[in-house]
Amino acid sequence: MQSKTTLNPQQSYAINHLGSPLLVLAGAGSGKTRVITHKIAHLIQQCGLEPRHITAVTFTNKAAREMKDRVGRLLPKNLSRNLTISTFHSLGLGMLRQECHHLGYRSGFSIYDTQDTEALVRELTAKDANEVDRSGCRWQISHWKNALIMPEAALQHAEDEIGFTHARIYARYQRQLSAYNALDFDDLVVQPVKLLEQHHDIRERWQNKIRHLLIDEYQDTNGAQYALMRLLVGVNQGLTVVGDDDQSVYAWRGARPENLARLVEDYPSLKVIKLEQNYRSTEHILQTANRLITNNSHLFEKRLWSAQELGERVRIVTCKSPEHEAERVVSEILHSQFKRRDDFKDYAILYRGNHQARPLERVLMEHHIPYKISGSTSFFEHSEVKDVLAYLRLIANPDDDPAFLRIVNTPRREIGAATLEKLGQYANQRDIGLFAASQELGLSQHLPSSARLRLERFTDWVQETSRKAQHGDASKITRSMIEEIEYRDWLMETSKKPEIAEKRMNNVVELLDWLDRLAKDRLDQSEGIGGLVAHLCLVGLLDRNSDQQTGNEVNLMTLHAAKGLEFSHVWIVGVEENLLPHHSSSEDEQLEEERRLAYVGITRARKTLSLSFSTSRTRSGEPCECEPSRFLGELPTEHVIWEDGATRASGAEVRERGKAHLANLKAMLS
DNA sequence: ACGCCACCTATTTTT
DNA sequence: TAGGTGGCGT
Numbered sequence: 001m002q003s004k005t006t007l008n009p010q011q012s013y014a015i016n017h018l019g020s021p022l023l024v025l026a027g028a029g030s031g032k033t034r035v036i037t038h039k040i041a042h043l044i045q046q047c048g049l050e051p052r053h054i055t056a057v058t059f060t061n062k063a064a065r066e067m068k069d070r071v072g073r074l075l076p077k078n079l080s081r082n083l084t085i086s087t088f089h090s091l092g093l094g095m096l097r098q099e100c101h102h103l104g105y106r107s108g109f110s111i112y113d114t115q116d117t118e119a120l121v122r123e124l125t126a127k128d129a130n131e132v133d134r135s136g137c138r139w140q141i142s143h144w145k146n147a148l149i150m151p152e153a154a155l156q157h158a159e160d161e162i163g164f165t166h167a168r169i170y171a172r173y174q175r176q177l178s179a180y181n182a183l184d185f186d187d188l189v190v191q192p193v194k195l196l197e198q199h200h201d202i203r204e205r206w207q208n209k210i211r212h213l214l215i216d217e218y219q220d221t222n223g224a225q226y227a228l229m230r231l232l233v234g235v236n237q238g239l240t241v242v243g244d245d246d247q248s249v250y251a252w253r254g255a256r257p258e259n260l261a262r263l264v265e266d267y268p269s270l271k272v273i274k275l276e277q278n279y280r281s282t283e284h285i286l287q288t289a290n291r292l293i294t295n296n297s298h299l300f301e302k303r304l305w306s307a308q309e310l311g312e313r314v315r316i317v318t319c320k321s322p323e324h325e326a327e328r329v330v331s332e333i334l335h336s337q338f339k340r341r342d343d344f345k346d347y348a349i350l351y352r353g354n355h356q357a358r359p360l361e362r363v364l365m366e367h368h369i370p371y372k373i374s375g376s377t378s379f380f381e382h383s384e385v386k387d388v389l390a391y392l393r394l395i396a397n398p399d400d401d402p403a404f405l406r407i408v409n410t411p412r413r414e415i416g417a418a419t420l421e422k423l424g425q426y427a428n429q430r431d432i433g434l435f436a437a438s439q440e441l442g443l444s445q446h447l448p449s450s451a452r453l454r455l456e457r458f459t460d461w462v463q464e465t466s467r468k469a470q471h472g473d474a475s476k477i478t479r480s481m482i483e484e485i486e487y488r489d490w491l492m493e494t495s496k497k498p499e500i501a502e503k504r505m506n507n508v509v510e511l512l513d514w515l516d517r518l519a520k521d522r523l524d525q526s527e528g529i530g531g532l533v534a535h536l537c538l539v540g541l542l543d544r545n546s547d548q549q550t551g552n553e554v555n556l557m558t559l560h561a562a563k564g565l566e567f568s569h570v571w572i573v574g575v576e577e578n579l580l581p582h583h584s585s586s587e588d589e590q591l592e593e594e595r596r597l598a599y600v601g602i603t604r605a606r607k608t609l610s611l612s613f614s615t616s617r618t619r620s621g622e623p624c625e626c627e628p629s630r631f632l633g634e635l636p637t638e639h640v641i642w643e644d645g646a647t648r649a650s651g652a653e654v655r656e657r658g659k660a661h662l663a664n665l666k667a668m669l670s
Numbered sequence: 671a672c673g674c675c676a677c678c679t680a681t682t683t684t685t
Numbered sequence: 686t687a688g689g690t691g692g693c694g695t
Contacts, residue, residue, distance in 0.1 A: 060684065089685045113685080185685045220684095253683065353681055355687095375683080538685065560682045582681055597682080620680060621686040671695105678690085 007038065010275050014240075015039045018047065020269035021239040023218075023260070027304045028289070028603035029280030029566065032242045036214050037067060039240055040083065041074040043212055052082040053211035055232075059220050061087060061539050063564065067216070084210075088225050090538055092188035097531060099195055099202060108396040108530035110182040111537040113380065116402060117173075117184050124172050132165060140166045141173060145186035146222040146254035148193065179433070181399040188538075189224040196231040207234030217564075218243030222254040230266065237269065245300065246293050249560055249597050251589070261299055278304045278603075280566055282311025284639045285609050289602040291636040296592045314602075314640045316632055317612040322574070325614050326359040329571050330367055332610070333554060336569060344370055348555040348567035350601045352580045356573060357556050364554065372553040374561050380537075384491060384504040385511055389533060391481060395466045396530025399433040408434075411490035413458055419451045435459060474529045475515040482508065559601045570605035572598070576613045577627040598631045 007015065011031060014024045015038050026032030036056060043049045056071075058064045064085050072080045084091070093111075100109060112120065118138060125132040140163075144154050151171035158164040177184065183191060196203040210232050215221070218241040221229070233239045241263065248257035264270055278286055286306045319325035333347050349360055357373055364371045379385060387410055393403040409415050420434075426446055427437035437443060438459045444452055461484070469477050482488075488505055495501035518532055555567065559580075574580060581594035602609060613628045 087685065111685095114683095188685075249682075250684090252681080355680080558682060579681095584681070618686070673693105673695085675693090676691090679688095680686105 007034070008275075008277055010273055010277070011035050011038070014273045014275070015042050017271055017273070019237070020271055021233070021237050021263070021267040022241070023263055023270055023272045024240065024242040024275060025260075025272065025300050025302060026242050026244055026275040027278060027302055028244065028247060028600070029278040030275035030304070031277075031279060032244075032275065033067065033070065033216070035275070036216055036240070036242055037070045037074060039214065040071050044075065044079055049211060050082070051079055052084075053209065054214070055084040055086075055091065055210045055212070056214040056216070057086065057088055057091060058216045059087060061090075063216065064090075087538075088221075088228065089185060089188040090535075092192045092228070093534060093538055095192045095195065095206065096183070096188065097534075102199060102202065103191055103195055104178065105183070105191075106181050106397070106399075108181070108528060109534070110180065110393045110397045110400045110403065110530075111188070111534045112177070112182050112184045112402075113537060114185075115381070115386075116182075119402060120173060120176060121169065124169055124176065132169070133162070136162075137166045137169050141170045142186055143254055144170060145184075145190050146224050148190065148224050148227055179399065180401055181397050185538075186224070189222075189228055193224055193227045193231060196228070203231060204234075206232060210234075210238075211236060212238035212240070214239075215241040215243075217247075219245050219248040219257045219260060220250050220255045221259050222256055226256065226259045226262065237267070239267070245298070246296070246302070246596055247563060247600050249563065249593060249600060251593055272300070274300070274302055276302060276304050278306045280606055281306060281603060282308050282607060284311050284313050285602065285605050288314045288609070288635050288639045289599055291639075292595065292602065292631060292634050293599045295634050296595055312608050314635070315608075315610040316575075316628075316635075316640055316642045317610060318628070318642070318644050319612055319614045320616065321614050322356070322359045322617050323363075325573055325612050326363040329360065329573060329610075329612065330363045330369065333569070333571070334367065334369070336608070342568065343552045344554045345552045346568040347571075348557070348562065348565075348569070348604065349571045349573060350557060350559050350562050350604070351573050352559060352582060352597070353574075354558060356579075360556060360573070364556075370551065370553040371556055372551065374555070374557040379507070379510075382504065382507050384487075384508050387487075388478070388482070388508055388511055389537070391485075392478065392529055392533045394435065394462060395469055395481075396528060396533060398435040398462075398466070401427075401434045404434045408458060411485055411487065411493075413454055415451065415454050415458065419447060419455060422446045423455070435462070439463075469529045473519065474532055475512060475519045477529070478515055479512055482512070559597045562604050563600050566604050566606055568606045569608045570601070571610045571612065572601045573612050574614070575611045575629045575632060576617075577629050579626070580629050580631065595631060598629075 008031075011034065014022060014035050024032065024035055026035065040054055040056060043054055044051055056067060058067060064087055068080070068083075068085045071083065071085065084094075086094070096103070096105070096109070097107070100107060118134070121134050121138045121141075125134055125137070144150075149157075151167065151174050154167040154170050155164070158167045177187070196206065211234075213229065213232055215229065220243075229239070243260060245257050245260055248255060251257065264272075281289070283306055286304055290304055317325075317328060319328055329349060333344075337344060337347065351357065351360075354375060361371070361373065380389075387407060390403040390406040393400045394407065397403070405420070408420070423434055423437055423443070426440075426443055427434050430437065430440075438455050447455070465477065465481055465484075487508065488501075491501040491504050491508075492498065495504060514536065515532060518535060559572070572580075575598070580598060581591055585591055585594045611632065613632070614626060616623060616625050618624070
């Protein structure tokens with residue numbers, strides 16, 4: 001690891017460079033985050049730039065939070081306070097919150113997550129028979145948005161029947177969203193782009209606010225994000241982007257690594273700096289990575305070097321089956337951990353697809369080894385969390401029909417399908433939202449008076465709560481709201497077991513606690529409940545996981561999820577043809593992305609790296625033979641060593657080690 | 671409103 | 686093979 005205080009010449013150059021846009025090509029483990037954090041500190045302390053004029057953008061909330069922490073440690077507290085360090089999406093949300101009326105949105109707008117947009121597409125295609133590929137359509141819509149292609153353009157350029165259908169759905173989708181006064185995640189970048197393109201004055205205002213923009217993981221930017229970046233960078237050209245084309249593994253979701261090249265064209269005065277010294281891995285590992293990636297075509301040549309010792313050779317292990325592979329890996333980890341006296345958390349097992357975690361998980365469990373699988377279901381997928389958020393959404397945004405429908409009868413209010421059907425028709429005719437429709441007296445003619453009464457009770461209650469929310473403390477009102485609707489009872493009623501109801505209620509309580517903290521943090525910004533909810537939808541509660549990251553557990557995750565992390569000891573399993581590279585990635589470009597994925601995995605390792613593959617596995621139920629990945633053949637023979645999985649650890653030996661470990665555990669407990 | 675059966679599909683995932 | 690979804694029946 002690089003010492004805390006020193007910077008190498010390239011890093012220093014990147015930090016000190018001012019006056020023209022800067023592209024930092026930062027190889028794996030070359031200290032790119034350090035460059036960004038130090039540059040921020042430098043801009044403030046040496047250049048006298050005010051913190052509020054600096055914005056740094058990352059791709060995940062976690063990365064943003066870590067960067068905030070690190071900058072905070074470099075600066076006196078009062079200086080880091082007004083910095084903006086956030087994701088593109090949060091940045092966009094902030095802009096929209098101030099300027100949404102210029103785009104026809106009303107304040108209190110809702111943010112729709114993936115599930116919400118899925119539901120919307122489902123609704124839009126309900127009558128179109130089941131001949132529409134819904135997930136494909138949603139996928140396509142997102143790609144259009146990421147490429148800044150508006151519905152009209154999509155319609156014009158549709159090439160086939162499917163494209164045409166999807167484009168028509170896209171147009172309706174977008175219309176529906178704006179009727180709901182709602183934005184999807186992609187809109188959080190696309191709409192700010194529209195805003196800045198259309199309004200010179202607003203653009204200048206934002207350019208004046210953001211005097212220096214820094215972007216991390218730049219190779220992951222998509223078309224819309226690139227456009228936003230360009231619009232935000234003003235005449236003073238305060239731009240620093242850091243990225244690595246060899247670690248671009250998100251093209252499949254719209255990332256455009258060619259944005260690196262575009263930068264050279266769009267900013268003639270661009271300065272390019274390469275960070276090539278790796279502080280992470282030993283020589284054998286680094287050279288293995290270097291060799292693999294030379295098989296890709298490159299825009300910028302880059303050669304990582306390390307001042308570290310040679311270390312151990314990279315091992316390639318042949319196994320009979322994924323089960324055998326899992327036993328082998330686990331046994332090796334036990335052995336190594338015992339021998340080196342290090343922690344389970346120093347070990348990571350990486351794989352291409354989530355399903356590969358299964359056999360590993362089973363074996364780890366058998367041996368009572370603590371492990372952590374990253375990428376579990378999000379907190380927000382729990383129905384109780386969605387319910388509460390839907391309440392808050394409706395209170396902030398009466399036009400949010402999906403929220404209305406979700407909660408109108410949850411808990412039960414005896415407002416049934418027939419009533420909602422009539423309500424929907426009425427709303428449709430008059431082109432208003434369901435909530436507005438249910439408040440209109442004219443509706444009485446269409447509904448029996450008992451239904452009318454129940455509906456009225458609900459809407460009156462929502463309106464009253466909404467009124468309270470405008471003045472009072474948002475989290476307190478949410479708490480009393482949960483009481484008023486007797487949500488706990490509803491959970492008791494609908495859950496199979498009381499323990500489950502309790503667990504679900506705990507989730508609700510956790511959400512409320514979060515709302516508390518959030519409201520306290522942002523008291524000065526006088527956000528409405530809508531603002532809080534929007535923020536919550538974006539930032540999520542992911543942070544709560546990192547709080548509990550004290551556990552000493554073996555890490556299991558996909559290669560994608562491993563990007564940006566490092567571990568002393570890394571295993572990559574399933575390094576097979578059709579798996580890595582994945583069978584659907586046969587074209588050159590896709591193959592290169594698969595190779596980068598392998599590269600990312602390899603460069604996560606500090607001290608030891610092992611790659612394994614099976615010679616057979618069951619594929620879609622059918623057993624099949626498999627070949628070692630072509631990438632293995634591309635590795636430098638002098639840095640790797642091939643081993644036969646069967647010879648090193650027999651089943652008996654695995655069990656033996658397992659027993660020893662178990663005895664260890666027992667000894668520790670007593 | 672719920673549960674069961676049949677069918678379909680099977681990368682990577684953040685916001 | 687397994688898990689998820691949609692439709693239908695109680």
